[in-house]
Amino acid sequence: MNYGDFWSKALFPFYERLRGRPTPAIQAVLAQSQFFSADELARRQRADLRLLLEHAKASTPFYGQWFAQTGQSPEQIAESGDLSALPLVDKAMLMAHPDHFRAAPAPPGSYQKRTGGSTGRPLVFAMDPGSDHWRTAVYRRGYGWAGCREGDRQLYLWGGDVAPVSTVYRLRREAFRRLARMRFHSSFGLGPDQLDAVLADIDRFKPLCVVGYTSALDALARHAAARGWRPKRPPRSVISGAEALRPQERQRIERALAAPVFETYGCREFMLIAAQCPERRGLHVSAENLVVEVLAEGRPARPGELGEVVVTDLHNFAQPFIRYKTGDLARPAAGPCPCGRGLPLLEGIEGRILDMIRAPGGRLLPGEFFPHLLKNFDAIAEFQARQDSPEHLFIDVVLRQELSQTDRQLIQRALAAAAPGLAAEIRPVEAIAPTPAGKRRVTIGLPPQGDRP
Template sequence: MSGFDGLSWAGFLRRPFAAPERVREYQDRRVQALARQAAARVPFYRRWFREAGVRAEEIGGVADLKRLPVLNKTEYARGKAEGLVAEGTDERRCFELYSSGTTGERVRILRTRAEEYTLYAHRLRAQMLSGLRPWDVRLRIGLPGHKTRAHRLGVFRFEFVNEELPFEALRAEVFGKHFDILGAKPGLIELLLPDWGERLRGMKLKRVFTGAELLTGDLRRRIEEAAGCRVVDFYGAMEVNLMAWECVRCGLYHFCDDGVCAEVLREDGSEAGPGEAGRLVVTPLHSFITPMIRYEIGDVVRRAAGPRGCAIRFSTIDRIEGRTIDYLPLPGGRWLSPIRLIETLQNTPGVRRYQVVQTAAAEIEVRVEPEEGFGEEHAGRVRRSVEELAGEGVRVQVRVAERIARPPGRKVKLVEAWRGEVQRG
């Protein structure tokens, strides 16, 4: 095995700068091994390969993936009944993760310690390429998980604040810490901005890392102004970890090509060309316990129009559209955070599932799939709580639906902005 294959840290760090053909060879080897593992040890895939009329040995690399159908989240989640975990896995020794839950279909992922650390290394490398130095202290505001115990000694130190804390407590915790780099969802940073100008300037932040939701151009400017440093956006998903990150050299997003094999597909399933948008389908290259082959993330991304002569040679996209949750642009230049909406609606009694659609600049429709006993009083409570978040001048309507319509093969967007004026980052 060459250094390229990851035996050495130096080889791993050099990979983003390697010739694309070498990266493709690496992807081919991983895809080949993944197909064999899935077909041999995972019951769901055994059937899936059989129904596709493909033998695992016929998958020699990335190009052969096209012989298998794309798998959407719903189909994948259904595979649970048959078995999505490799047979013979000692599940007690694995990390267990669930996809965010913002789509209504939770997907359970298991990873070995080695797999999880590999993905962590990919993320760390992307952060280093974005300006992180080993002695920098990062503060992450996020959801607690197995890696969130703050690490305060040695290098790559980080502090952690649970984003589920009541806002006042969250603010107090964040203000009480000292750090060089802040990592959080843009919506949370936005909530902290009003009181934060002074504090951020005093701290001389190096970078702000964002991720997990849409970063609008407007919000990016406001954060950069308040923080006095650059914002770098990371694009990931719980199922895959890091998929792409924004490059501080060329300004495009690079796919993490040695962590994930990414396909951008036109409606007819063919590969989108430069400058073209398409559905993002990924095959994580380091998930052998719960393999995901040609897994449709549910987002639309756009291939970059052409190379920008960047030293980093991983493939590029220049736009991420249709993340599963949107910011709602409101009259008077205000934005409504999707996270606040989700938090509110998730905790409203009587609501089984919901979707928030901004139908006009100042109109929000809340679609509710009710639980038994949902009545006028519940609907009123939903309306009032969303009105409170949206503020003056915004009309809120609650519509009770037996079932929230799902576009075929797509995730339901829980929070959907009005397309008329939405500004994309």
């Protein structure tokens, strides 16, 4: 038995039992259910949906009132499998009236989380511990499709700490990562020296899987090509996430790391929504945990037609997300996947493409830095970072209340640490205008030198 087998079959299950978490049992269910027929998966979704709707009706003001006014019943909607009678909700509604959508009483152990604000509007929401167990199991299965299982050597090019964390938390996290053989590099402030360090670590650590923000992986690939670097031992796979993956980025990353790229799609509200299987002909939806609709002009999008992603979380009973508009765009796929999985398939994801910020000295700052940082400031309702020169950017903020001088300094210091020489001007504004296509741009960076007109 190698270490990966020992971790996944013994150490990790033991660790989860100590914490009272049923994650391994859910993983075992998911390993089987992914190959159920589409009809069987839909039947199970309807059963879970009924429980969710009954709970929402009984415990949340919004859905209690809606069911009372419409005369609809959770049983009727769930049995039909047609969610169109239910109202669509969005982030603005949840932010305006948070208590209307939260369960009272909340399930034991519920807690609050914040979205990263990749749409420019951070959301505070309630989280059911049971939902977190499902999310962990779902993401582990999705990564496993890429040959990236727990216990195998994994190198992450991901968001680093932008705010202080407690010593106890940091030590616990580091201990877990060492046991799980997970190596982390911050994707915030990627200069030539930092990128060289990542390449050197890939050769030294020999990860079986490399995981990263799409823009950070692309920056690494460009740097590797400029250096003429090739991995001494190519990883088994590369997993991209947090941002949309464009064809040219996939090609660059695969050439640089000599490994196939697997795209994932998720968000903070639900974690992994969909991921590519070994066939890589689309992204399988995590249908045991989520009901995912793709709507074009309010109706289900046809195969290949672009529509908005709308998600219902079947297991978050602390704050039921029912027909929640994510703001992302996707295309449903036609027909089943050759892999034999009955899970619904998305042809591709379009949305949340965050520009890279280019700082003096060649440093690169992924657009995800700003949602990661600014979600922690309660005064900020919306934001947009717009770079106007290599040495300067504006951070436009729509405020709920005055932003204190202390908070301004914290933001400035975090940016200075990640991108020395890049000055930021924080500007309160009344509103942040969307693009002509109606989308929000969270970061607007300068194009690469070679791409400028």
